[in-house]
Amino acid sequence: MEIKNNLVLCPKGHYYNAAVHASCPICASQGAQGSFSHTEAPTPAPAPTPTPGGFTPTEAPTPAPTPTPGGFAPTEAPINAGSGSGGVTQPAGNWGSGGVNPFSSPTVLAGDDMAGPSQVDPVVGWVVCIEGPCRGTDFRLHAGYNYIGREAGDIHIQGDNQISREKHAMVAYYHKNRMFYAGPTEGRNIIEINGEAVFNATQLKDYDVITVGSTKLLFLGLCGDKFAWGQES
Numbered sequence: 001m002e003i004k005n006n007l008v009l010c011p012k013g014h015y016y017n018a019a020v021h022a023s024c025p026i027c028a029s030q031g032a033q034g035s036f037s038h039t040e041a042p043t044p045a046p047a048p049t050p051t052p053g054g055f056t057p058t059e060a061p062t063p064a065p066t067p068t069p070g071g072f073a074p075t076e077a078p079i080n081a082g083s084g085s086g087g088v089t090q091p092a093g094n095w096g097s098g099g100v101n102p103f104s105s106p107t108v109l110a111g112d113d114m115a116g117p118s119q120v121d122p123v124v125g126w127v128v129c130i131e132g133p134c135r136g137t138d139f140r141l142h143a144g145y146n147y148i149g150r151e152a153g154d155i156h157i158q159g160d161n162q163i164s165r166e167k168h169a170m171v172a173y174y175h176k177n178r179m180f181y182a183g184p185t186e187g188r189n190i191i192e193i194n195g196e197a198v199f200n201a202t203q204l205k206d207y208d209v210i211t212v213g214s215t216k217l218l219f220l221g222l223c224g225d226k227f228a229w230g231q232e233s
Helices: 025-032
Strands: 007-009 015-017 125-131 138-141 144-149 169-174 179-184 191-193 196-198 202-204 209-212 215-221
Touching (some): 169 209, 179 196, 179 215
Antiparallel strands (some): 007 015, 125 138, 125 215, 144 169, 169 179, 179 202, 191 196, 191 209, 209 215
16 A cells, blocks of 8 residues: 655644645644644733732722811921022011111000001101111101110110110100100210210200210101191191
8 A cells, every 4th residue: 555645834833744634633633732832821920919808909099188177188388488499587686786677567556646547656757876886777766755775775775885774865756846855864874965965855956966875876857847747738
């Protein structure tokens, strides 16, 4: 009996006798065993470890902000101003050597005749330190008494140890006659006006110089014959 040979290469690289087999017998036998490819199967990714309850763990979602008692999420804290370009807000402190804040609001009165409907104590004049520890500092004067002191007072002269702690002297404005006065109060050292010692209240005129301790104060009035609060017109 003669056996015919007709070798054929199957698509998967097997040679078989086409005269005997209609298709590749190797592929048929591998298909029966469940092998469908000669390519190595990819390594499966490890399954996540199940939790004790039998469920696969998932990533926990980002928790939402805890609501406040009113039902609203808390407001994020503002950025620290100290770390930015804005700088840190400075506390109120000593404005210059005279301790006067040039941006402070006018003093509110409790019923002075000088005050208008808004009850604001207006400036009536100034004294400017032209010699002494506070040289260059100006002080606002209001109606009534303006006390001069080293540590306390309307005219606060720091650093002059010849001035009493408080109420060494005074500068006053009397609105009824529109005149200014200066004189001693409780200070131990004598004060001068234009180089002359004064022991009682003495009338002031513009550019008079008051000497208190080692400090000289130049006086300038706003109110007077030409102007007075309450009679601006």
